[in-house]
Amino acid sequence: MSVDTPEASSPIEPDSTATANGPGRVRTAITERGAAVGGWVHERTGHRGAFEWLADRTVPGGARWRYVTGPVSLGLFIVVFVTGLALMTGYVPSADAAWSSVHHIESKPGGSLLRGLHYWTTHALIVVFAIHLARLMLSAAFRSPRELAWVSGVLLFPLLVTAAVTGNPLSGSQKAFDQVEVEGAVLAGAPQVGPPMKQMLFGGPQAGHLTMTHFYALHIAFLPLAAAGLILFHLYQLLRWGTVRPEDPVAGGRPDTVNHAHQPGETPYFPNQTIRNAVAFAAVFGLVWVMAERHPAPLDAPPGGDVESMPRPEWYFRFLFELRTYPPPDLDFLATGVLPTLLIALLAAIPWIDRLGHRVGAAMRYLIVFGGLVAWSGLTIMSMSRDQADEHYLEVRRAAAARAERASELADYGIPPEGPAALLAADPKTRGPELFRAHCAACHSHTGPAVESWGPEHSIVGSECNAANLAGFGSRRWMRNMLDPQQVDSKTYFGCTPFAEGDMTDYVKNTLWEGVEPGTVDAEATDAILNAVAAAVAAEAGDRVHGGLPIALDHGGETFASDELAALVQQGRALMTGADGGLPGACTDCHNFAGEEYGYAVTLDGYGSRRWLADFISNPGHERYYGDENAMPAYAPNIGEDGTEDPSNTLTREEILLLVDWLRGDWLGR
Amino acid sequence: MYAVCAAAVAWPAAKFFGAPLSAPPVGPIRDRAVKLSVLTPGVPKLVPITGESVDAWTRHPAKTVGRAWVLRTSPAEVDPAEAEVKAFSSVCPHAGCQVSGALRSAEDAQVEALHCPCHGAVFALDGDALPMPGGGPNPSPRGLDSLNCELVEDAGGDWWVEIEYKRFRPGVAERIEA
Numbered sequence: 001m002s003v004d005t006p007e008a009s010s011p012i013e014p015d016s017t018a019t020a021n022g023p024g025r026v027r028t029a030i031t032e033r034g035a036a037v038g039g040w041v042h043e044r045t046g047h048r049g050a051f052e053w054l055a056d057r058t059v060p061g062g063a064r065w066r067y068v069t070g071p072v073s074l075g076l077f078i079v080v081f082v083t084g085l086a087l088m089t090g091y092v093p094s095a096d097a098a099w100s101s102v103h104h105i106e107s108k109p110g111g112s113l114l115r116g117l118h119y120w121t122t123h124a125l126i127v128v129f130a131i132h133l134a135r136l137m138l139s140a141a142f143r144s145p146r147e148l149a150w151v152s153g154v155l156l157f158p159l160l161v162t163a164a165v166t167g168n169p170l171s172g173s174q175k176a177f178d179q180v181e182v183e184g185a186v187l188a189g190a191p192q193v194g195p196p197m198k199q200m201l202f203g204g205p206q207a208g209h210l211t212m213t214h215f216y217a218l219h220i221a222f223l224p225l226a227a228a229g230l231i232l233f234h235l236y237q238l239l240r241w242g243t244v245r246p247e248d249p250v251a252g253g254r255p256d257t258v259n260h261a262h263q264p265g266e267t268p269y270f271p272n273q274t275i276r277n278a279v280a281f282a283a284v285f286g287l288v289w290v291m292a293e294r295h296p297a298p299l300d301a302p303p304g305g306d307v308e309s310m311p312r313p314e315w316y317f318r319f320l321f322e323l324r325t326y327p328p329p330d331l332d333f334l335a336t337g338v339l340p341t342l343l344i345a346l347l348a349a350i351p352w353i354d355r356l357g358h359r360v361g362a363a364m365r366y367l368i369v370f371g372g373l374v375a376w377s378g379l380t381i382m383s384m385s386r387d388q389a390d391e392h393y394l395e396v397r398r399a400a401a402a403r404a405e406r407a408s409e410l411a412d413y414g415i416p417p418e419g420p421a422a423l424l425a426a427d428p429k430t431r432g433p434e435l436f437r438a439h440c441a442a443c444h445s446h447t448g449p450a451v452e453s454w455g456p457e458h459s460i461v462g463s464e465c466n467a468a469n470l471a472g473f474g475s476r477r478w479m480r481n482m483l484d485p486q487q488v489d490s491k492t493y494f495g496c497t498p499f500a501e502g503d504m505t506d507y508v509k510n511t512l513w514e515g516v517e518p519g520t521v522d523a524e525a526t527d528a529i530l531n532a533v534a535a536a537v538a539a540e541a542g543d544r545v546h547g548g549l550p551i552a553l554d555h556g557g558e559t560f561a562s563d564e565l566a567a568l569v570q571q572g573r574a575l576m577t578g579a580d581g582g583l584p585g586a587c588t589d590c591h592n593f594a595g596e597e598y599g600y601a602v603t604l605d606g607y608g609s610r611r612w613l614a615d616f617i618s619n620p621g622h623e624r625y626y627g628d629e630n631a632m633p634a635y636a637p638n639i640g641e642d643g644t645e646d647p648s649n650t651l652t653r654e655e656i657l658l659l660v661d662w663l664r665g666d667w668l669g670r
Numbered sequence: 671m672y673a674v675c676a677a678a679v680a681w682p683a684a685k686f687f688g689a690p691l692s693a694p695p696v697g698p699i700r701d702r703a704v705k706l707s708v709l710t711p712g713v714p715k716l717v718p719i720t721g722e723s724v725d726a727w728t729r730h731p732a733k734t735v736g737r738a739w740v741l742r743t744s745p746a747e748v749d750p751a752e753a754e755v756k757a758f759s760s761v762c763p764h765a766g767c768q769v770s771g772a773l774r775s776a777e778d779a780q781v782e783a784l785h786c787p788c789h790g791a792v793f794a795l796d797g798d799a800l801p802m803p804g805g806g807p808n809p810s811p812r813g814l815d816s817l818n819c820e821l822v823e824d825a826g827g828d829w830w831v832e833i834e835y836k837r838f839r840p841g842v843a844e845r846i847e848a
Contacts, residue, residue: 075672079679086683097727104727109692110685117679278671285675414729 053239057269060245067243067273068280069132075281076125077160077231079288083118084220091170093216095209098172099302099420103411106299116292122164124288126316133157134369137350140361141244147351149237152230154347158340159230161316163223166215168314169207172420173300175400178311180207180215189333301403304421305430310396312387319379402457406430409669426654428546429669432662433457435655439635443467446663448492450477450556454665465496467632473663474541474608475556479534485509498631503590504601511584529575529582535565536572541608544666551608555665576604598623613660614653696724699735702830703757706750706821709742709831713781714795716740716760716770719835736761736835737768738817739784741795750829753821757833758797758814762786766840769793769814784814811843 042048059067090111092101105111133153136142142150165183169176184207188198203210267273313321323335346353347368354361387393403424410423424430436446443466447459450472459471469492472478481487488508489500499505512530516522541551552569553560571580576593578586587593593604603624606612615622619637621630636656640646645653661667699721709715717740723733737760744754762769764786771785773792783800784793789809792800797814818834837848 075675079675082679083683086679086686089687100727105686108686108689110682110687110689113682114679114686117682282671282675285678289678411727414724415727417728417730 054270058266059243059269059273060266062267063272063276065276066135068277069128069135071277072281072284073125073129073132076121076128079121080118080125083114086114087118093212095172095212096419098170098212100415102171102299103408112296113292115297119297120288120291124284126161129157129160137365137369139244142351146241149234150351151348152234156227156230158344159223159227163219163227166219169215170219171299174303174309175300175311177207177303178309180211182311186336190337299404300400301407302420302423305424308396310393318383319376322379322383413668427667428658428661429667431658433460435659436460445469446471465491467497468493470663472556474538474551476534476538476552477556477558479537480530483508483530485513532568532572533575535568536576537604537607539569540604540606546666546668548670551664602626610660614656617656699835701833701835703738703833704740704831706753706829706831709740711742711745714739714741719833738833740831750821755819755821755831757817757819759817762791762810763812763815763840764789764791764810812845815845
């Protein structure tokens with residue numbers, strides 16, 4: 001259309017928009033104006049010819065499905081690039097905040113899908129681009145004059161993989177830092193230049209803020225820019241020399257199939273090949289999208305905690321990990337540095353090696369592609385199957401997965417200003433079992449139906465039975481069963497302790513239930529009285545600090561309705577103090593309860609409460625508790641100057657409270 | 671087909687970038703900002719308001735979220751339970767600067783007015799926008815925004831000014847909660 005005619009560039013008449021039969025005229029006017037604007041732009045940019053190169057391109061020998069590997073790789077690179085840009089709007093590269101910001105991305109609408117797309121597209125890109133290179137190799141597409149197209153492709157591969165590897169630590173998780181340490185060690189293994197290079201990359205002797213900013217800069221700018229440069233060169237070479245003639249792969253040294261215009265009998269590239277490209281790309285992208293939707297990119301637990309880690313590289317580098325197990329440790333660098341460099345150099349040199357002869361070249365091409373595939377997958381499978389057979393490795397992975405899930409759950413409540421490492425460090429659900437195993441499980445157990453619903457890691461059997469099973473301690477069930485003559489001297493309570501012969505056991509077995517036959521009306525009455533006492537004692541345990549029902553309503557594997565509690569507790573208190581003479585001997589005969597002075601048995605004021613338990617563990621020999629009869633170690637008996645923490649104590653107050661909260665089933669998210 | 675793929679990337683990206691639009695509104699922050707006993711009757715005092723603040727992923731349990739001018743209007747002899755106190759947000763209703771200055775009278779150095787350092791808006795101690803000292807219109811479209819406050823006694827018997835801190839939209843004559 002001519003754009004310079006007065007009709008096309010004339011202004012729209014003002015009344016044309018107002019008339020009843022106006023829309024048609026308006027559309028015409030807009031089209032004309034659009035053409036006029038387009039013409040004005042075209043005059044200056046020439047954009048209408050922008051796709052002439054595509055219209056002129058041909059595919060010698062016809063369009064082929066196998067030619068899609070290059071365009072699909074390019075499309076995937078663009079997806080990685082664009083999703084990466086989007087992720088930048090929410091990510092912070094610092095050792096303190098990286099994990100938090102990634103968790104934030106994962107928890108916001110669209111964020112998990114974006115990160116999943118970025119993650120899975122990277123994997124797809126590595127696979128598709130490897131196939132692309134293998135295809136070019138097998139079709140000998142590297143031959144003159146396309147040597148530099150080949151070399152740029154070969155160099156792109158390690159560049160893309162390095163870009164992917166530098167992205168892994170950005171999550172700032174424990175696994176990320178473990179991987180960074182290994183990568184740093186690999187780098188430092190290079191003779192002479194290695195250690196200073198590692199120091200520069202890390203920004204210091206160990207991974208930290210600068211490590212994150214360095215990896216970030218490499219990941220989002222330096223490596224993608226370098227890759228984009230190589231891609232542009234690769235594409236330029238493709239347009240310059242065209243697609244290789246499939247029936248003539250042995251072109252020798254002569255320039256062939258240089259196509260800038262249709263030649264008789266040659267298929268135009270557009271739309272024959274472009275449709276195949278689009279379908280193939282949409283299929284790969286669709287697969288990636290479904291993966292991203294169903295399997296979000298992993299986010300390991302934040303750093304910190306005394307947990308074992310067994311870092312492994314990503315699947316594409318597993319073969320190097322496996323190779324490393326063969327040379328002696330001081331020759332590690334052969335496997336991790338020299339060998340990959342030689343492989344890349346060998347691939348880049350193919351066009352020249354190929355000239356040694358027809359048969360040599362063909363043999364070498366097939367040997368490299370299929371031999372390489374067999375070697376790579378063999379080493380990868382060996383390494384992975386070894387891990388799968390290693391029960392310890394699997395256990396470490398399971399524990400790491402549990403920590404990751406818990407950290408993510410806690411982070412949903414908001415991350416404290418101290419950073420994400422504080423999430424698990426201050427979590428009773430995580431630290432409780434650790435502390436119990438380390439300090440309590442030599443004598444105590446914590447197992448049974450009371451804590452079954454907490455999960456297997458909370459069920460801990462003591463190495464010896466020297467003390468009570470503390471599962472559900474302070475709950476109504478725990479108290480009620482202690483007042484059962486069959487159970488009071490069982491392993492759950494005093495069975496393993498000197499108190500098996502003590503006054504409490506004697507009271508329960510011989511006084512409380514004296515003359516009460518099971519199944520009688522008397523037994524039912526006693527049972528009702530003891531339920532009231534158990535409720536009154538459990539009520540002393542009070543509320544939970546992390547939210548949830550009070551201990552008396554929900555602990556020890558049982559949940560009660562709240563409406564009857566007050567009356568039950570009132571009845572129980574009267575029984576305990578002897579105001580109601582239903583018990584043969586009041587609790588307060590031996591115990592302090594709502595009284596002025598400590599009795600000779602443990603105080604029941606605040607029994608099972610946070611304070612009671614923490615003070616008990618700190619110093620069970622205190623006159624409030626077991627006094628002279630105590631046999632348990634004191635975990636924090638000393639009070640430092642001005643009430644500060646005394647370093648000579650076995651446990652800090654904070655640790656004791658973590659243990660206490662855990663025993664009380666008191667943590668965020670219950 | 672490429673357009674569908676592009677949309678499948680653009681859609682989550684737009685949702686993610688637009689997520690702050692659907693963030694839950696931040697409610698008013700109640701803070702026991704200052705003890706009554708440190709307020710001199712008739713002398714306004716600028717006090718920080720501390721409260722829980724969520725910044726994307728970080729939850730700050732106690733962070734300074736804003737400031738308020740607090741003025742004890744009743745004389746010192748009045749019983750604390752009966753005392754009268756006023757509080758104003760220190761955010762200037764003109765452009766959102768901090769009204770941090772106090773103008774004192776030449777004679778007795780008493781604070782007469784509050785002053786915004788950005789564009790010179792001046793406010794009476796009761797919050798009203800005053801005529802500019804050098805003539806001309808006051809840049810602030812309305813007086814300082816008053817904040818609800820009440821006197822509360824703590825367990826130790828001290829009386830505190832508890833302020834309900836809110837933010838208001840600057841630049842308009844009406845008082846609109848932000």
